[in-house]
Every structure is written in C-alpha cells, then in structure tokens.
Amino acid sequence: MPGKITTKQRLQIGRQKxxxxxxxxxxxxxEEVNLGFTEQLALLEAxxxxxxxxxxxxxxxxxxxxxxxxxxxxxxxxxxxxxxxxLDDNALPGITGRVCPQETQCEVECVRGAKGQPVGIxxxxxxxxxxxxxxxxxxxxxxxxxxxxSQLKRPADRxxxxxxxxxxxxxxxxVGSGPxxxxxxxxxxxxxxxxxxxxxxxxxxGVLVYGIPEFRLPKKIVAQEVQRLQESGVKIExxxxxxxxYTVPELRERFDAVFxxxxxxxxxxxxxxxENLKGVYSANEYLTRVNLMAAWQFPRSDTPVLQGRRVAVxxxxxxxxxxxxxxxxxxxxxxxxxxxxxxNELPARTEEVHHAEEEGIAFEFxxxxxxxxxxxxxxxxxxxxxRMKLGAPDASGRARPEPVAGSEFVLAxxxxxxxxxxRANPLLTATCPELKLNKYGxxxxxxSGMTNLPGxxxxxxxxxxxxxxxxxxxxxxxxxxxxxxxxxxx
Amino acid sequence: MTWTSRQRAETARxxxxxxxxxTRQQLSPNVTRLDVRASRIAQIRQPGQFVIVRRADDSExxxxxxxxxxxxxxxxALVIQSVGKSTGDLVALQPGDAVRDIVGPLGHATELIATxxxxxxxGGVGTAVVHPIxxxxxxxxxxxxxxxxxxxxxxxxxxxxxxxxxxxxxCTDDGSYGRKGFVTDAAKEIIAAGGVDIVxxxxxxxxxxxxxxxxxxxxxxxxxxxxxxMIDGTGMCGGCxxxxxxxxxxxxxxxPEFDGLQVNFEELQDRLSTYREFEQRALACAKDAxxxxxxx
Numbered sequence: 001m002p003g004k005i006t007t008k009q010r011l012q013i014g015r016q017k018x019x020x021x022x023x024x025x026x027x028x029x030x031e032e033v034n035l036g037f038t039e040q041l042a043l044l045e046a047x048x049x050x051x052x053x054x055x056x057x058x059x060x061x062x063x064x065x066x067x068x069x070x071x072x073x074x075x076x077x078x079x080x081x082x083x084x085x086x087l088d089d090n091a092l093p094g095i096t097g098r099v100c101p102q103e104t105q106c107e108v109e110c111v112r113g114a115k116g117q118p119v120g121i122x123x124x125x126x127x128x129x130x131x132x133x134x135x136x137x138x139x140x141x142x143x144x145x146x147x148x149x150s151q152l153k154r155p156a157d158r159x160x161x162x163x164x165x166x167x168x169x170x171x172x173x174x175v176g177s178g179p180x181x182x183x184x185x186x187x188x189x190x191x192x193x194x195x196x197x198x199x200x201x202x203x204x205x206g207v208l209v210y211g212i213p214e215f216r217l218p219k220k221i222v223a224q225e226v227q228r229l230q231e232s233g234v235k236i237e238x239x240x241x242x243x244x245x246y247t248v249p250e251l252r253e254r255f256d257a258v259f260x261x262x263x264x265x266x267x268x269x270x271x272x273x274x275e276n277l278k279g280v281y282s283a284n285e286y287l288t289r290v291n292l293m294a295a296w297q298f299p300r301s302d303t304p305v306l307q308g309r310r311v312a313v314x315x316x317x318x319x320x321x322x323x324x325x326x327x328x329x330x331x332x333x334x335x336x337x338x339x340x341x342x343x344n345e346l347p348a349r350t351e352e353v354h355h356a357e358e359e360g361i362a363f364e365f366x367x368x369x370x371x372x373x374x375x376x377x378x379x380x381x382x383x384x385x386x387r388m389k390l391g392a393p394d395a396s397g398r399a400r401p402e403p404v405a406g407s408e409f410v411l412a413x414x415x416x417x418x419x420x421x422x423r424a425n426p427l428l429t430a431t432c433p434e435l436k437l438n439k440y441g442x443x444x445x446x447x448s449g450m451t452n453l454p455g456x457x458x459x460x461x462x463x464x465x466x467x468x469x470x471x472x473x474x475x476x477x478x479x480x481x482x483x484x485x486x487x488x489x490x
Numbered sequence: 491m492t493w494t495s496r497q498r499a500e501t502a503r504x505x506x507x508x509x510x511x512x513t514r515q516q517l518s519p520n521v522t523r524l525d526v527r528a529s530r531i532a533q534i535r536q537p538g539q540f541v542i543v544r545r546a547d548d549s550e551x552x553x554x555x556x557x558x559x560x561x562x563x564x565x566x567a568l569v570i571q572s573v574g575k576s577t578g579d580l581v582a583l584q585p586g587d588a589v590r591d592i593v594g595p596l597g598h599a600t601e602l603i604a605t606x607x608x609x610x611x612x613g614g615v616g617t618a619v620v621h622p623i624x625x626x627x628x629x630x631x632x633x634x635x636x637x638x639x640x641x642x643x644x645x646x647x648x649x650x651x652x653x654x655x656x657x658x659x660x661c662t663d664d665g666s667y668g669r670k671g672f673v674t675d676a677a678k679e680i681i682a683a684g685g686v687d688i689v690x691x692x693x694x695x696x697x698x699x700x701x702x703x704x705x706x707x708x709x710x711x712x713x714x715x716x717x718x719x720m721i722d723g724t725g726m727c728g729g730c731x732x733x734x735x736x737x738x739x740x741x742x743x744x745x746p747e748f749d750g751l752q753v754n755f756e757e758l759q760d761r762l763s764t765y766r767e768f769e770q771r772a773l774a775c776a777k778d779a780x781x782x783x784x785x786x
Contacts, residue, residue, distance in 0.1 A: 200724050266728070276733060427725060
C-alpha cells in the first residue's frame with residue numbers, strides 16, 4: 001500500500017484520458033464508445049482529488065453524492081468501501097457515471113478545474129459502479145456489516161438496517177421505471193417501504209432503455225442496475241399504464257403514497273408541411289425502434305426501421321446526437337444535424353458533440369427546416385431549409401435565431417428525425433383531474449416534490465419538462481425523503 | 491428476516507402475469523380468434539379500446555382491438571388477421587401457450603349514442619372491432635343494424651354474435667352467402683331509406699373511405715376506428731399520427747376512433763405501406779429459415 005501522497009504530488013498528476021473505441025470502427029457498431037478506466041488509471045485519477053475541506057463538487061451533484069469520500073476510499077485501494085459509499089448516495093451509479101453532464105455539475109465545481117482540468121469524477125463513478133456490478137457477492141457480504149458499524153452513514157444519519165425493522169411496511173406506488181422512479185424506489189426500499197413500480201412498456205428502465213442508445217449506455221447495465229433494485233425488494237409491474245390500466249386515485253386507495261415519474265412523453269413535431277410523409281420519425285419513435293425493439297437486428301428482431309442513406313436530424317440536444325449517431329451506425333452514408341443556432345449554443349453534452357464529430361457526423365448550423373419534401377410515392381426526398389442568423393437574446397438568454405430572407409435551400413435526405421423536444425403526456429393526468437398542472441400540462445409540486453394532493457408526489461420530466469437523467473434522479477431522491485417524512489407523520 | 495438474492499428475485503418474478511391462451515378458433519381462412527387471460531383488462535375494458543400484444547422477446551408490439559371480454563373468466567378475445575410474420579407467429583399459438591406481454595386497455599372508449607338507431611359496418615377483420623361497439627349500443631337500448639362482409643361465405647366472421655344484438659345484413663363479393671356485393675352497396679340502401687342516426691364503420695381503409703363517401707352527402711355522423719402503425723400505444727412515439735380535420739392526431743391516445751368525415755384516409759393508407767418491403771423480407775426469411783443477418 002503506498003503511503004499518503006502530498007498535495008504537491010497530487011497536483012502533478014494530469015487528468016487521465018478515457019480509453020475509447022476507435023472512431024472509424026465504432027461508427028458502424030453499437031458497442032459502447034467509452035471503454036472505461038483500468039484499475040491503474042482509476043487509482044491515478046482518484047489521487048488527483050485534493051480532498052477539499054469544503055467540497056463544492058457535492059453541491060454540484062443533484063443527488064449529493066459524497067464525491068471526496070468515495071474518491072478517497074478508491075485512492076486508498078479500498079474499492080469495495082468506495083462502492084458502498086457511492087451506492088449509499090446514488091442508486092444508479094453505473095448509469096449516471098455514463099450519462100450525467102458532469103462538466104456542468106460536479107466537475108465544473110472542482111477546484112482543480114481553475115488551473116488545468118477537473119478530476120474525472122464521472123469516469124471514476126463509472127469505474128466504481130462497474131466494479132460493484134462485477135463484484136456483487138463481495139459487496140453483498142459486507143452490506144449488512146457496514147450498515148451496522150461503518151462510518152459511512154447517510155445524511156439521514158440513521159442506520160438503514162435498523163430503520164427497515166422499525167418502520168411499519170407501508171406501501172408506496174411509483175409510476176414509471178425511468179431514472180426518477182428507480183431512484184425513488186431504491187431510496188424508499190432502503191428506508192423499509194414496500195415499493196411497487198408500474199411501468200407502461202414491457203421492459204423496465206424508461207428512457208434508459210427506449211431512449212439512450214446502446215453505444216452510450218449498454219442495456220445490460222440498465223438491466224443489472226434494475227435487478228439490483230429488485231433484489232433489494234422493489235417490485236416492478238410492467239405493461240401497466242397508469243391512466244389506463246389503473247388510475248392515480250385507484251393507486252392512492254391501495255397505497256400509502258404515490259410517486260408519479262412517468263416522464264414527458266409526447267413528441268413535439270415541427271408543424272411544417274410534409275411532416276407525415278413516409279420517412280419522417282420523431283426521435284422517440286426512431287430511438288424506441290432501435291433501442292427497445294432492437295430494430296438494428298432486423299430481421300432477427302421483428303421490428304423494422306427505415307435505414308436512410310442520408311438522414312437529417314433536426315435539433316441540437318442529446319436526443320438529437322443520439323439519433324444522428326444511431327443513423328450513422330445503421331449505415332447512413334451521411335448523417336446530418338440540422339440546428340438553428342451555432343455550435344456554441346448546442347444544448348447537447350460537449351462529449352457527445354465531440355464523439356459525433358469524430359464519427360463523421362455533418363452539422364448544418366444556423367439552419368431551420370420549413371418543409372419536408374417528398375416524391376410522388378410520398379417518400380421523403382429532402383428538407384427545405386432556411387438559413388438563420390443570431391439576433392438579440394431571447395427569454396432563455398440565448399441568442400434568438402432569425403431567418404435570413406431569400407436563403408431557402410434544399411437539403412437532400414431520405415429520412416428525417418425530429419428531435420426538438422417532448423411535451424407532457426396527458427394520459428395519466430386526464431384521469432386524475434384534481435391534480436394541479438401548469439399551462440404546459442406539467443404537474444405542479446412544492447419544494448419537497450408533493451403535488452396538491454396529499455401523499456401524491458411527482459418528479460422528473462412530468463414536472464420539469466424535458467430535462468436530464470440526473471435531475472430526474474435528484475427529484476426521485478428528494479421525493480423519497482419527503483415521502484418518508486410524510487409517511488412517518490401520518 | 492433476511493432474504494437471499496435468489497428469494498428476492500423469485501418474489502419479483504411472481505409478479506409477471508402469464509397471458510395464457512384459453513381457446514383458439516379459426517374464424518376464416520386467415521382470421522383467428524384467441525381468448526387470452528388478461529383479467530384486469532377483461533374487467534375494465536370498454537368498447538373501442540385496444541391492447542398491445544408482444545408474443546415473445548424480439549417480437550413486434552402489435553395493436554389489437556379487444557373484440558370481446560369475459561370478466562368472470564378473466565379473458566379477452568383477440569381477433570387476428572394473419573398478414574405478416576408477426577401476426578403469423580401470433581395465430582400459430584395454441585391453447586396453453588402464452589403471449590409474453592399484453593398492455594391495456596388503451597385508447598378512448600367509443601362514443602356511444604344514447605338512443606336512436608345505429609348502423610354498424612364491418613369489413614373483414616374489422617367486423618371483430620365492430621362487435622364490442624354493437625354490444626355497447628345494444629346494452630344502451632340503441633337499435634343496431636349490422637352490415638358485415640367478406641370475399642365469400644368462409645370469410646364472414648362474427649355473424650352469430652352480431653345477430654344477438656340486432657339485424658345483420660351479410661354481403662359477399664361472390665354472392666356465395668347473403669347478398670352479392672360490397673358492404674357499401676347494402677349501406678347505401680339502408681342510409682337512403684333514412685332513420686340512421688349514426689354509422690360506425692371499421693374495416694380496410696378503402697372500405698371506410700367508401701362508407702364516408704356515402705354518409706357525407708347523406709349528412710350522417712360517422713365514426714371510424716383506425717389502425718395505423720404503432721409502437722408504444724401511449725402517445726410516446728407519434729408513429730400512429732393521422733390527419734383529422736387538418737390536424738395531426740395520435741391514434742393511440744386521441745383515438746383510435748375518429749370522426750370519419752374528417753379523416754385523411756389517403757395519408758393513412760399511404761403510411762400503412764411504410765414497412766411493406768420489410769414485412770416481405772421478414773416473411774421470406776421466416777419461410778426459408780434463411781441465414782438471419784442483421785440488416786446493415
């Protein structure tokens with residue numbers, strides 16, 4: 001075991017690079033792009049953490065992972081303790097370690113970023129989570145012990161094992177098995193509640209299985225994280241649509257509390273002529289076909305997807321990047337992002353944009369579609385676009401794109417994927433009219449995550465509109481704590 | 491009590507519901523009725539609603555209207571026309587087999603009129619969709635006349651069931667049973683005779699379009715049930731979008747039934763052909779048991 005190293009020594013270590021699959025090879029396969037740290041790289045990177053007295057990275061994390069603690073344990077080579085520490089704070093570290101925008105959350109707060117590069121917190125989270133996944137027995141053996149004796153206590157500062165015994169087994173229903181629902185389920189189960197998740201699709205995971213592609217988040221990892229929750233006692237009932245199979249008032253009768261995390265849902269279309277031609281997809285449909293229904297394996301799987309030669313993806317967020325990189329992997333000669341602002345305004349994660357560029361994705365910036373063009377058989381042949389220029393900042397603070405008169409042109413393509421956002425799905429809320437919604441149909445909650453109905457909480461995209469996995473998880477964690485408090489009182 | 495991982499996994503597994511096939515009936519040369527266990531859906535389904543069925547892992551999600559239900563037995567009736575690989579796989583199931591997933595009931599219930607007279611028109615497998623609508627109307631005391639049709643006698647389905655709900659006019663293309671001609675021929679006469687308050691029409695797109703061609707000039711309200719390509723059935727994918735009254739609607743959550751006078755049938759028919767080539771490839775591959783190479 002190496003002795004303690006000095007701050008000066010720590011400062012001399014540069015940020016370790018994430019090993020990646022070669023960009024030419026990966027553009028035609030669905031295997032994960034980031035390969036993960038080796039043990040050596042992980043320990044070296046963990047040593048870069050200065051163990052600040054007042055760690056700002058924790059405040060940057062929507063689920064408040066005690067980052068310096070798990071990095072310290074990791075740097076000491078105590079990877080099992082690091083895993084235990086991480087799992088205590090975050091129910092889905094293998095997922096967040098892959099899809100969180102660390103660069104705008106924990107890592108942006110890291111003091112090492114002021115001079116040089118921040119600690120690779122996301123990469124290390126992934127490393128520790130993957131270790132935990134592949135060393136389950138080792139970890140399980142120590143769980144009971146650590147809950148009783150370890151210093152690794154939760155902010156709630158009550159030993160969880162005791163809590164589980166003390167609390168009567170109250171039942172909680174969770175609507176949706178996406179990141180928010182899974183996180184809340186994990187937290188509530190550990191607090192001793194009897195948790196049942198209702199999932200509309202045939203597989204648990206929500207956006208983690210239908211939305212985020214295999215090459216960014218392997219489905220095997222989602223399945224294993226879900227299984228870990230199931231083994232801890234979480235029940236998941238798939239094929240159950242709340243708003244159809246059961247309603248929220250029915251759940252409220254059968255359970256002591258309800259957490260609604262059914263996601264955003266309905267895709268937004270551009271509302272331009274030609275949008276119902278054959279070859280136009282919402283990103284939701286395109287990604288669901290490929291990810292959930294495994295259309296990339298057709299005809300081995302039964303669900304097909306149109307494989308364009310030139311695929312235009314409209315939008316600049318993470319979903320747009322996922323779609324365009326999927327198109328490339330499905331064999332598109334050209335896969336093009338059509339975005340109305342410039343590269344600087346792209347809402348997608350920097351890493352995703354970077355990966356897309358490396359994979360040969362083309363970008364049409366300052367471009368907005370005005371019409372989808374088709375042939376006499378009503379198949380898509382192109383996207384009529386207009387060039388934009390950036391004007392004065394709008395309400396979101398970003399420069400408002402304005403059309404340049406007379407700049408129309410045709411972008412030839414045979415598949416169009418519309419990735420410009422989603423809006424609230426009214427399926428659930430329509431069958432629970434007492435629930436207070438805002439003008440966009442999103443559920444209104446207080447700071448604790450409770451809706452206007454006592455005992456009914458909500459979080460994730462159905463509250464926020466389209467946001468990120470980690471923000472949804474943060475809502476799940478916060479709501480779980482609030483539900484615990486609510487259920488302890490009643 | 492401490493549970494082992496295995497015990498917990500087993501407990502979790504018991505929540506998987508088995509959708510067993512209870513009975514299987516061949517209704518016509520390519521239409522099969524499967525009565526499948528789905529007790530919750532059997533209890534709460536309403537006329538016009540549908541389920542999405544997935545036969546096995548790697549199977550497609552197929553939307554199917556609930557043709558009938560037996561709340562006591564906890565079963566729903568699915569009537570399936572075998573047109574491709576996925577539907578072919580489904581109808582190959584025998585009693586005792588199970589389908590992997592059933593989700594529902596989805597979509598809105600039929601808007602049933604409260605009094606008066608309804609004309610229910612069913613073409614081919616659409617007759618099975620008309621059946622629960624006629625049931626609902628009959629239960630309310632609405633007078634029901636049904637017109638059902640098929641190529642020839644052996645293609646006529648649900649005649650006996652519909653007879654229990656009112657008068658039934660059977661049409662066959664070749665005249666081998668009932669009257670010779672299309673359902674629209676019979677519909678034309680009945681509508682012209684007057685007294686029809688509403689028409690419910692379900693069948694192939696050209697049939698529904700032809701029915702609307704009759705009811706529009708006659709000024710008779712017409713409800714049609716649409717079956718576009720669909721994946722999740724909860725509004726998430728938008729693949730089932732149809733144009734109704736110049737507005738894009740999602741058949742899964744806004745429908746599946748719409749005002750027939752407002753539907754853009756041409757677009758619907760066209761969108762239904764999107765995956766024709768893929769369907770043929772899937773069938774060919776299944777028949778030849780060919781080397782299944784992922785499409786690339």
